[in-house]
Amino acid sequence: MVDTRERGVVVTIADVAAHAGVGAGTVSRVLNDSPRVSDTTRARVLAAIELLDYRPNPLARGLSRGRCQTLGVVVPFFTHASAVERLRGVAAALDGSRYDLVLFNVESPVHRDEHFATLTRRDRADGLLIMSLPPPPHSLARLADAGVPVVLLDTSGRGVPAVVTDDVEGGRLATHHLLALGHERIAFIGDDPDNPLGFTAGSSREAGYRQTMAGAGVALPPGYVCHGPHVRAIARRLTERLLARRDRPTAVFASSDVQALGVLEAARAAGLDVPGDVSVVGFDDVEVSGYAGLTTVRQPLFESGQLAARILLDALEDGHLPEPREHRLGLELVERSTTAPPSIGRSRGLSATPKRNAQR
Amino acid sequence: MVDTRERGVVVTIADVAAHAGVGAGTVSRVLNDSPRVSDTTRARVLAAIELLDYRPNPLARGLSRGRCQTLGVVVPFFTHASAVERLRGVAAALDGSRYDLVLFNVESPVHRDEHFATLTRRDRADGLLIMSLPPPPHSLARLADAGVPVVLLDTSGRGVPAVVTDDVEGGRLATHHLLALGHERIAFIGDDPDNPLGFTAGSSREAGYRQTMAGAGVALPPGYVCHGPHVRAIARRLTERLLARRDRPTAVFASSDVQALGVLEAARAAGLDVPGDVSVVGFDDVEVSGYAGLTTVRQPLFESGQLAARILLDALEDGHLPEPREHRLGLELVERSTTAPPSIGRSRGLSATPKRNAQR
DNA sequence: TCGACTCATGGAACCGGTTCCATTGACAGG
DNA sequence: CCTGTCAATGGAACCGGTTCCATGAGTCGA
Numbered sequence: 094m095v096d097t098r099e100r101g102v103v104v105t106i107a108d109v110a111a112h113a114g115v116g117a118g119t120v121s122r123v124l125n126d127s128p129r130v131s132d133t134t135r136a137r138v139l140a141a142i143e144l145l146d147y148r149p150n151p152l153a154r155g156l157s158r159g160r161c162q163t164l165g166v167v168v169p170f171f172t173h174a175s176a177v178e179r180l181r182g183v184a185a186a187l188d189g190s191r192y193d194l195v196l197f198n199v200e201s202p203v204h205r206d207e208h209f210a211t212l213t214r215r216d217r218a219d220g221l222l223i224m225s226l227p228p229p230p231h232s233l234a235r236l237a238d239a240g241v242p243v244v245l246l247d248t249s250g251r252g253v254p255a256v257v258t259d260d261v262e263g264g265r266l267a268t269h270h271l272l273a274l275g276h277e278r279i280a281f282i283g284d285d286p287d288n289p290l291g292f293t294a295g296s297s298r299e300a301g302y303r304q305t306m307a308g309a310g311v312a313l314p315p316g317y318v319c320h321g322p323h324v325r326a327i328a329r330r331l332t333e334r335l336l337a338r339r340d341r342p343t344a345v346f347a348s349s350d351v352q353a354l355g356v357l358e359a360a361r362a363a364g365l366d367v368p369g370d371v372s373v374v375g376f377d378d379v380e381v382s383g384y385a386g387l388t389t390v391r392q393p394l395f396e397s398g399q400l401a402a403r404i405l406l407d408a409l410e411d412g413h414l415p416e417p418r419e420h421r422l423g424l425e426l427v428e429r430s431t432t433a434p435p436s437i438g439r440s441r442g443l444s445a446t447p448k449r450n451a452q453r
Numbered sequence: 454m455v456d457t458r459e460r461g462v463v464v465t466i467a468d469v470a471a472h473a474g475v476g477a478g479t480v481s482r483v484l485n486d487s488p489r490v491s492d493t494t495r496a497r498v499l500a501a502i503e504l505l506d507y508r509p510n511p512l513a514r515g516l517s518r519g520r521c522q523t524l525g526v527v528v529p530f531f532t533h534a535s536a537v538e539r540l541r542g543v544a545a546a547l548d549g550s551r552y553d554l555v556l557f558n559v560e561s562p563v564h565r566d567e568h569f570a571t572l573t574r575r576d577r578a579d580g581l582l583i584m585s586l587p588p589p590p591h592s593l594a595r596l597a598d599a600g601v602p603v604v605l606l607d608t609s610g611r612g613v614p615a616v617v618t619d620d621v622e623g624g625r626l627a628t629h630h631l632l633a634l635g636h637e638r639i640a641f642i643g644d645d646p647d648n649p650l651g652f653t654a655g656s657s658r659e660a661g662y663r664q665t666m667a668g669a670g671v672a673l674p675p676g677y678v679c680h681g682p683h684v685r686a687i688a689r690r691l692t693e694r695l696l697a698r699r700d701r702p703t704a705v706f707a708s709s710d711v712q713a714l715g716v717l718e719a720a721r722a723a724g725l726d727v728p729g730d731v732s733v734v735g736f737d738d739v740e741v742s743g744y745a746g747l748t749t750v751r752q753p754l755f756e757s758g759q760l761a762a763r764i765l766l767d768a769l770e771d772g773h774l775p776e777p778r779e780h781r782l783g784l785e786l787v788e789r790s791t792t793a794p795p796s797i798g799r800s801r802g803l804s805a806t807p808k809r810n811a812q813r
Numbered sequence: 814t815c816g817a818c819t820c821a822t823g824g825a826a827c828c829g830g831t832t833c834c835a836t837t838g839a840c841a842g843g
Numbered sequence: 844c845c846t847g848t849c850a851a852t853g854g855a856a857c858c859g860g861t862t863c864c865a866t867g868a869g870t871c872g873a
Contacts, residue, residue, distance in 0.1 A: 153859035
């Protein structure tokens with residue numbers, strides 16, 4: 094091991110000032126594009142900066158200006174595949190801005206509260222983007238007190254701007270699609286309504302489903318709505334149970350693509366053809382959905398991240414809290430190859446000849 | 454819009470000192486667990502901290518200590534699905550440490566060089582984790598000069614510790630598996646060897662493949678080795694071309710799971726059965742590979758991220774540059790349902806009856 | 814020609830911590 | 844009883860920037 098302390102010489106603003114034969118204040122003014130510097134001095138200072146390869150210390154700058162050129166993103170880190178796409182959008186928006194992206198990973202309520210506790214200070218992050226997690230109201234209040242601009246993404250809260258999807262509408266879209274194809278025995282697989290981090294997307298999508306079913310006058314057999322943690326394997330298990338029922342559903346609406354893949358797995362394992370025996374609709378349109386040929390409700394994940402980050406950056410730019418508007422992004426049903434009209438006759442229980450196990 | 458400046462009162466170390474009736478230095482000593490504080494004073498200070506809900510300003514602390522409690526991670530942001538899993542590992546390792554995770558997204562060489570230019574300073578990040586990107590040697594030298602500890606993940610460089618996979622060996626494993634099943638006409642789909650960011654995993658895996666084929670005395674027909682950007686759709690297109698050949702391969706080794714999914718898509722589109730007509734092996738074992746039933750070379754992605762981060766944290770802990778060792782993680786062939794022995798007779802060109810289009 | 818004003822600039826104070834140094838008081842040893 | 848040691852502590856200096864204020868030079872109108 095080598096001792097770390099033999100650090101290279103660090104060039105400070107004083108060095109630049111000395112080299113250019115000016116005061117430190119002037120160098121600072123040049124750095125910050127202040128108009129109160131003559132062209133000749135500016136040129137001399139810039140030359141010195143170039144020569145010495147000077148880069149201002151972000152900590153010092155942050156300390157004296159009371160901001161840290163940092164944007165905090167609180168994410169339930171990749172527990173949902175969709176978070177990754179959103180994060181990409183955020184990163185894209187930050188690109189070229191002068192802000193660094195600090196990630197606060199949340200995988201449990203304890204986690205979340207810890208982070209919120211330390212983030213209610215302007216010195217940790219200049220702005221906060223909270224993804225998918227409904228922030229506790231008192232945290233929101235403290236953040237507002239501290240003057241930390243907050244933008245919510247895929248969740249919402251009082252008095253704070255949010256970029257959201259109309260999950261209820263999405264649930265309606267998916268259900269409608271299945272009803273329009275002629276399905277009536279449509280089951281639902283979604284998140285636990287009381288999941289530890291309080292994600293609400295699943296429940297909203299479920300609400301859309303329930304509304305639409307009710308509106309069409311279709312009754313839900315008991316047990317047609319299943320809940321479980323947001324994991325493929327769980328969705329698969331829930332679906333296996335559904336598919337073993339005498340009144341087997343002819344279609345399943347999964348509240349996310351990840352879960353929909355679990356549904357497809359279960360169908361495959363049961364020797365059922367998709368969409369011949371069962372239709373499947375997902376939600377999100379993550380990257381692999383294209384591969385799986387999954388019919389799904391597309392929401393603009395990347396764009397949502399980008400938009401949220403832009404709103405935050407704009408607010409930081411002009412030193413105002415962002416307008417507490419809700420930005421609702423559009424949804425679109427992407428029809429691929431996992432939905433079709435129910436097959437007549439074959440739809441009655443498992444008595445129908447199971448088709449050969451679908452490949453892969 | 455509301456003016457940001459009406460910020461809540463910020464509690465400083467001076468306030469705490471005043472409340473506890475001690476000097477600022479003493480408070481600082483308490484904060485940093487210095488032994489030179491009497492128990493009674495310590496208690497008084499802690500009480501004041503509690504009472505005022507004081508939290509030290511990280512910028513100020515960073516400025517005076519010359520470190521920023523931040524760990525920079527340079528990532529080709531999600532251009533490979535595997536990066537996400539690795540990042541999760543990194544986040545997991547950081548969890549509970551006092552370090553924040555700052556993400557530096559890289560999607561082009563310009564990007565990369567910009568980041569490296571600003572990161573060669575101890576004040577931007579206390580340590581740097583560089584993922585998958587072979588860092589330019591002069592950047593590495595400057596980082597070393599500045600005393601910034603660096604750990605490489607999925608790439609390597611002189612004098613710097615690295616956590617790597619033996620990609621060549623992985624290529625051998627995959628090819629061996631196919632040869633052992635009886636395949637001879639084994640094609641390869643990989644990354645462009647001169648891809649803009651200089652990823653080398655693809656080429657190494659290819660090397661393993663070539664070695665093994667040569668070792669088995671199997672000649673590669675021209676065009677059996679295909680290259681293209683690391684994207685599913687491209688891999689699909691390349692495979693379509695392969696599958697249309699008169700001497701169609703009976704197996705394809707894709708240098709990553711993402712690409713393998715493209716291969717599977719192409720096979721499906723061509724009406725070929727997997728593994729009946731074509732066997733497919735991938736590399737990485739990302740989450741969806743399980744869903745796709747893909748036979749693949751598993752590398753411990755999450756663990757690799759975790760290990761790399763730990764090495765870096767340890768180095769930061771004791772103020773030394775980490776030992777420039779290479780940590781090589783194990784590989785394992787995961788056999789699922791996309792590989793099987795080649796079917797006799799059917800293996801000669803497209804004359805064989807194409808099986809029905811696989812579902813989904 | 815002189816005062817009022819503008820403009821570029823240097824320098825000090827400040828941001829909120831850490832750390833070194835000097836001071837104080839207690840205590841042990843001679 | 845005096846001195847040397849040492850632990851606990853207050854306070855100043857410092858980290859490297861930004862910003863306010865004072866200064867001096869130059870401009871302009873009366």
